[in-house]
Amino acid sequence: MPTGTYAKKRLWRWRSNPLRRRDDIVEAWIVLAVWTVFAVGGAVAALVTAHAADDVFARQRAERQSVRALLLSDVPLTATAAGISSDRRMSTVRWTASDGSTRTGRTLVDTGLKAGSRVTVWQDGQGRLTAAPPSSMEAAIESGFLGTAAAAGLAGLVFGAGALARWRLDRRRVDEWGREWDQVGPRWGHKTS
Incomplete structure (x- = not known):
């Protein structure tokens, strides 16, 4: 499959489309927000946590004798x-x-x-x-591990919140389809003999 066709299929919610609903646009924004918060927030959480842990370990090395x-x-x-x-x-x-x-x-x-x-x-x-106190190598490893854990924790929260929002949108779409079927379904209910 050519890459242009693949990109069009992946980004269909962002293009003008007669089948696109308001919920599809909301879902596209949710997905974009989740990935943005994951990328930017995860990096920030990892760096801040690793830096704070490294400061604590450096203070321990300075205070303990x-x-x-x-x-x-x-x-x-x-x-x-x-x-x-x-x-x-x-x-x-x-x-x-x-x-x-x-x-x-x-x-x-x-x-x-x-x-x-x-x-x-x-x-x-x-x-x-x-x-x-931990050696500088042990402190660096543990700081990196704690930073990674902070990023993973944030990722779990962000992806969980995004999945919950998308699930709610799906439930709303299913209910909407049910209401529309209740209006259209009886028109198709004729019997053939």
Whole structure:
């Protein structure tokens, strides 16, 4: 099929046509609006979300700092119910916060360590234990994933709203056809003998 013919068939709602109804024009505008919001809004949502996530991760890298801590109890190698050993377990550690105070808390440490071992832990600006901040590569990957998820979420909402609007138009067209058939149908109801 030549491309010109295909384009004419795809864009029939936009051309003057004696069979074109008002609902067909409304549907064409709905489809155009859905695709425009999807393209522009999806890109904006993805960029804004990815940028915001990247800012949060950069702030975490700036605020969190690693400190050396002393392990207060043994961390034995343990097997789970499925027979798989875990690499890390919660254990109690003692460290010196940035204000010079000695603190004690629980954090994940490698298994197989003995009491008195030195481990590296992460603390926030207030000296509380926290998870290690993501590396710049991890942050970039997660920011990209979150941006993609935001665009997909917006796409779902936009396409769902467009499908709902088109379904309502279809229902209205079917009802209109039913009313027209109620007027024309009896004229065709003669019987042949």
